[in-house]
Amino acid sequence: MSRSDTRWLYREPASSKHDRGSVSNPEPSQLHTSFLFIVNELETNDNPEDTGSVAPRIVNGRWMPPNQAQGFHRPVVGDVYRWENGVISGAEGYFWSEEPQVDQVHGYFAQGKIIRSNFPAHKQPKYYRGLTVFYCNDMDKFYAACDDVSTRSIETYYDPVQYGWHPLSFTHCTRENISYALQAGDRDTVIARHASWIGQVIPEAYRPHDSGPDEGGLSGYLPLIVALVAFSCTSNNLSHVLLQDQCWRNYTWRAHEYGHGRTERRGVVVSTYTDPENREGSTEERLCALEIGPDPIFTS
Incomplete structure (x- = not known):
């Protein structure tokens, strides 16, 4: 699967000369891939009884996220976490700043950013990819849009299809039996009939109906995978799932005992960043390879 096959709905992560080391690079086998991420809960302002709210968006008689x-x-x-070679930890020293995330091409696209207070500007985490993900209802289930949708109006944005x-x-890789979670995939279900991550990370509704x-x-896309993990529980239990119970560890999923968090109209904004403490192992190229490469983020 080529990069262009699966990334057309997303901005290309902005390149930065600081993402790459200027000295000799270690061999790939010696590198640890890592990235930082944060899950921020996003509530809608579409209750007709609230002053200043927008009208609910109803499609085919069912609620959908606002435009x-x-x-x-x-x-x-939420809290800032680090994923490193399949192990989740708290990203000590990193926090969410309310300084807007901007770039010269797309402008304002997040209401904050992950920073570390004692790092100079050229060593700060670099924005890789973000998604807003909502669980709409039990029929439509998950819908996602690029970046933080609260920063733009989709209907009047310069590309409402791509950013809607x-x-x-x-998308399936039948040779490796891997399902890639996307927005623009050609399949409605995963490829595997039985896997540890089906049920909590991926709801049963996405299990294949035919043989497989x-x-x-x-x-799949890192913020989408993180969002699916976040929806496996409530926001209050996410840190327990990731840190105390270590349900996401060593590329496997261990089921937790908490109730799922897939409630109607719940939304999250997941932002992923390069890890400035792992410059060679946290480049755009390595994170892209993690997303669409032959080695799954979750094994069976």
């Missing part, structure tokens, strides 16, 4: 920036409240900030809402879908391999892996 207007004013249809959202400010995100509720799209359902969770998948018994086992298989899961990969």
Whole structure:
């Protein structure tokens, strides 16, 4: 699967000369891939009884996330985590700043950014990819849009299709039995019929209806994978799932005992960043390879 096949709905992560080491690079086998991420809860502002709210967006008689920036409240900030070679830890010293995330091409696209207070500007984490993900209802399930949708009105944005809402879908690699979670996939279900991550990370509704391999892996866009993990529980239990219970560890998923967090109209903004403490192992190229490469983020 080529990079262009699966990334057309997303901005290309902005390149930076600081993402790459200027001295001799270690061999790939010696590198640890890592990235930083944060899950911010996003509530909608579409209750007709609230002053200043937008009208609910109803499609085919069912609620869908708003298309207007004013249809959202400010995100509720979560904790910053580090993923490193399949192990999750708290990213000590990093926090969410309310300084807007901008770039010269796309402008304002997040209401904050991950920073480290004692790092100079050229050593700060670099924005890799972000997604807003909502669980709409039990029929439509997950819908996602690029970056933080509360920063723009989709209807009037310069590319409302590319930056609009799209359902969770998948692309399959039948040779490796891997399902890639995307917005622009050509499959509605995963490839594997049985896997440890089906049920909590991927709801049962996405299990294949016809024949398929018994086992298989899961990969895909990093913020989408993180969002699916976040929806496996409530926001209050996410740190327990990731840190105390270590449910996401060594490229496998261990089931937790908490109830799922897939409640109607719940939304999250997931932002992923390069890890400035791992410059050679946290480049755009390595994170892209993690997303769409032959080694799954979750094995069976």
